[in-house]
Amino acid sequence: MTTAPADITPYNLRQRIRAGEHTGNTSGYSQGFVQGNLVILPKDWANEFLQFCQRNPKPCPLVGMSSGPGKYLLPDLGENLDIRSDLPSYRIFRNGEMVEEVTDISDYWQDDLVTFVLGCSFSFEEALIADGLEVRNVTEGVNVPMYRTNIDCKPAGSFSGQMVVSMRPFKAADAIRSVQICTRFPSVHGAPVHLGDPSLIGIEDINRTDFGDPVTINSDELPVFWACGVTPQVALEQAKPPFCITHSPGCMLVTDVPNSKLAVL
Structure with a gap:
């Protein structure tokens, strides 16, 4: 029996994405679990972006960060979650302009990069x-x-x-x-x-x-x-950092965090 998109576990979906078996948007997949928008910036730009998120919590609700510069594993958000390979599509920006879309950012990774994961609709x-x-x-x-x-x-x-x-x-x-x-x-x-x-x-x-x-x-x-969590991409166009990476719209990070943990009762 084939697993329905809604029923696939976040871990298994990330493994499929990492293997290149899923490259489309993630809406409707792994229901019950938090999906996140992605922004990756050099350390020198990270503090100002964090402040931007704190001042604009509706479009930029922060749900996770890397533990430090250069850290590409996010254990708080998922088992064996590698931010370099576990999204279906990434956008590469240079000086505020998108220059490329790729399915893996391992070749672009730098030791000074800080990862931000923002809540997704x-x-x-x-x-x-x-x-x-x-x-x-x-x-x-x-x-x-x-x-x-x-x-x-x-x-x-x-x-x-x-x-x-x-x-x-x-x-x-x-x-x-x-x-x-x-x-x-x-x-x-x-x-x-x-x-x-x-x-x-x-x-x-x-x-x-x-x-x-x-x-x-x-x-x-x-x-x-x-x-919408694509808002940071507009802010990046304005700020023009020399280098940054985001998700492609609709192609989210699917985490192991249940949606119910984010609900305010």
Whole structure:
């Protein structure tokens, strides 16, 4: 019997990713476990980025860090978790510009690199589904739609920029329910930051995403927007560190940490 994506253990999924057997997005995989956005920076840039996360906890909720510069194993987040090989796709940035996407960063690794893992909306999607809400990107089997906005983040040193949001459409009653559910998960972006008219947060065309894929929005549905962990990539574009690495949007680090540990009861 073939294991369904939702049922594969985080460890087994990471092993498949490491072997090159899974290279796509991770939405819907290993349900019940925290997925994380990734930012890797040289030590000289790490303190300012940490401060940026602390000042902007909704788009940048920190769930883990490496134990020191050059450390690529993250035992607190997963068994035999090697940050160099255990995400499906990485983005390499030089001077704030993405120059390459790769499936393994071992050849790029440096002894001064510090890893940050930020909470991801894929974790709260499980809670929405468990409550009977349809999550459209999961239903349609695509990456969640993500957009740049005009919502300013609080700057920290060299880091600044505007928030990126992810979107899921719901009928009005379900939109209200989604707010109630996600408020319990501040470590994975928490409650939505906007409901309704996309133009009010600087999105001109809801059908044209900046990251991810568009999804169907029915005439009786509202778009609901959450702060998104792709926001640091916008901040990196502004700060222009000489070198950094992030996840590719939708291609997350799947950890061994249960989502239930992040819920605020």
